[in-house]
Amino acid sequence: MNRQEIESRARGVVAAALDHPLDRVTLDASLIDDLGAESIDFLDIAFRLETEFGIEIPEDEVWKGAFDGVPDDADAIAARLAQLARERPGFAWDRLGPRPSRRELPRLITVRTVVDYLERRLAPESAPA
Amino acid sequence: MKPRRRVAITGVGLVTPLGRGLPAVAAAFGRGESAAAPATLFDASGFASALAAEVRDFDPRPSFRAPKALKLCDRRTQLAVAAASDAVADARLDGTLAPEELGVILGTSGSDLGAPELSRAVDGAGGAAAKDVPLFARKVLSGLSPLWLLVHLPNMTGAHVAIQAGARGPNDTVMTGWAAGLQAVGEGAAAVARGDAEAVLAGGTDSAIHPFAFAGFQQAGWLGGDGFVPGEGAVVLVLEEWERARRRGARVRGEVVGWSSGVVDGDADLERLARRAGAGEAGSAPRRFAGKGSAAAAGRLFAAHGPFDLALGLAAADTPCCVAAARGPWGESAVVSVRTAPSLPEGAA
Numbered sequence: 001m002n003r004q005e006i007e008s009r010a011r012g013v014v015a016a017a018l019d020h021p022l023d024r025v026t027l028d029a030s031l032i033d034d035l036g037a038e039s040i041d042f043l044d045i046a047f048r049l050e051t052e053f054g055i056e057i058p059e060d061e062v063w064k065g066a067f068d069g070v071p072d073d074a075d076a077i078a079a080r081l082a083q084l085a086r087e088r089p090g091f092a093w094d095r096l097g098p099r100p101s102r103r104e105l106p107r108l109i110t111v112r113t114v115v116d117y118l119e120r121r122l123a124p125e126s127a128p129a
Numbered sequence: 130m131k132p133r134r135r136v137a138i139t140g141v142g143l144v145t146p147l148g149r150g151l152p153a154v155a156a157a158f159g160r161g162e163s164a165a166a167p168a169t170l171f172d173a174s175g176f177a178s179a180l181a182a183e184v185r186d187f188d189p190r191p192s193f194r195a196p197k198a199l200k201l202c203d204r205r206t207q208l209a210v211a212a213a214s215d216a217v218a219d220a221r222l223d224g225t226l227a228p229e230e231l232g233v234i235l236g237t238s239g240s241d242l243g244a245p246e247l248s249r250a251v252d253g254a255g256g257a258a259a260k261d262v263p264l265f266a267r268k269v270l271s272g273l274s275p276l277w278l279l280v281h282l283p284n285m286t287g288a289h290v291a292i293q294a295g296a297r298g299p300n301d302t303v304m305t306g307w308a309a310g311l312q313a314v315g316e317g318a319a320a321v322a323r324g325d326a327e328a329v330l331a332g333g334t335d336s337a338i339h340p341f342a343f344a345g346f347q348q349a350g351w352l353g354g355d356g357f358v359p360g361e362g363a364v365v366l367v368l369e370e371w372e373r374a375r376r377r378g379a380r381v382r383g384e385v386v387g388w389s390s391g392v393v394d395g396d397a398d399l400e401r402l403a404r405r406a407g408a409g410e411a412g413s414a415p416r417r418f419a420g421k422g423s424a425a426a427a428g429r430l431f432a433a434h435g436p437f438d439l440a441l442g443l444a445a446a447d448t449p450c451c452v453a454a455a456r457g458p459w460g461e462s463a464v465v466s467v468r469t470a471p472s473l474p475e476g477a478a
């Protein structure tokens with residue numbers, strides 16, 4: 001499946017789950033800030049994507065392991081976030097507040113994050129076991 | 130003990146098979162209309178009767194401030210949100226209360242538990258999952274939307290009405306069969322009377338047009354019998370503390386002057402309930418009422434089942450007061466006494 005098709009189907013899923021017209025579901029829209037998603041909607045979107053693309057999406061997939069070994073201290077977290085921002089494009093890093101905390105992470109998830117994730121998951125060489 | 134406060138009815142929302150809103154429903158009653166027709170919400174052709182009273186052309190969307198919530202709402206809840214939204218508009222209630230002063234108390238019953246979705250998931254996991262619980266747990270649950278149960282919990286009806294109406298006061302769900310809607314009105318009036326809330330959105334909602342309900346009705350021998358047609362609809366009243374309603378110049382449509390509920394077994398019990406309702410449990414002195422043979426009125430109304438009894442009473446605007454009563458098949462009963470606007474003390478309306 002090429003990126004364009006993944007993008008089109010993923011946007012359709014997000015639009016249906018969050019009850020928005022398709023044209024509001026732009027790649028840079030944050031699911032929480034721009035499209036009004038709540039925690040329950042992430043469960044819903046994950047389930048709909050699983051059904052749409054025939055894959056299984058494990059819990060906490062998006063940020064899994066991102067903070068392993070990072071002490072619970074503002075400077076350490078800020079440093080790790082800065083590192084993540086360089087390593088992982090496709091998130092709305094510009095929306096982080098001045099004193100970023102882990103709790104803000106879900107706000108950084110955009111439609112592009114979802115499409116990037118699906119593209120990785122659906123690539124032939126990384127087919128799930 | 131604080132004196133009980135009087136309870137005004139300042140808003141009415143009706144979403145029924147006979148129409149939406151008091152004028153439409155009253156007119157349909159006046160014309161003697163029937164809403165019974167072959168069911169369209171599911172294929173009922175295998176049952177003893179396929180007749181149902183459906184709310185036709187129902188679009189819940191305009192009643193939702195946040196339409197995203199629609200995916201979490203079954204038909205009962207959508208009907209309730211619409212009726213509550215109509216009632217709030219009818220009472221011009223918006224902006225007159227703090228969220229925690231407004232409660233929601235609704236009567237409802239079970240849903241179909243998402244039978245179509247559930248059976249699709251069972252099919253998808255292989256038919257064996259239907260009779261093998263460990264297999265069901267492993268396979269079926271992963272094929273079911275994580276929102277499935279949230280849609281069908283009975284208390285979600287009151288929760289969604291509260292979310293859409295911005296009501297953070299007392300929230301309660303009454304599930305006493307056909308008595309539930311009226312009992313909720315009684316409980317709502319009591320909550321206002323004792324000062325737990327300044328206003329309560331109270332009433333009933335249900336949609337019995339699904340295979341489980343039809344199966345139950347058929348087992349009970351009612352389906353296809355004389356005069357019994359499964360239906361659906363929602364009635365929500367705005368019950369408001371009397372003085373507050375007067376101060377803000379609200380149109381008072383009536384006053385809840387008493388209510389009672391209990392389990393009845395025969396006419397003596399019924400009279401006891403009707404007397405208790407007529408005796409003004411909600412705080413006022415319904416003099417006209419006590420002497421008027423309210424038990425007889427209740428007895429007549431007991432013949433009419435469902436959430437529309439109260440609407441019937443309200444629609445008859447030339448009736449000075451009325452008793453609305455409902456009795457479920459297992460004896461749970463509720464009686465609400467209402468003094469309608471023409472008989473209210475002067476200057477109240």
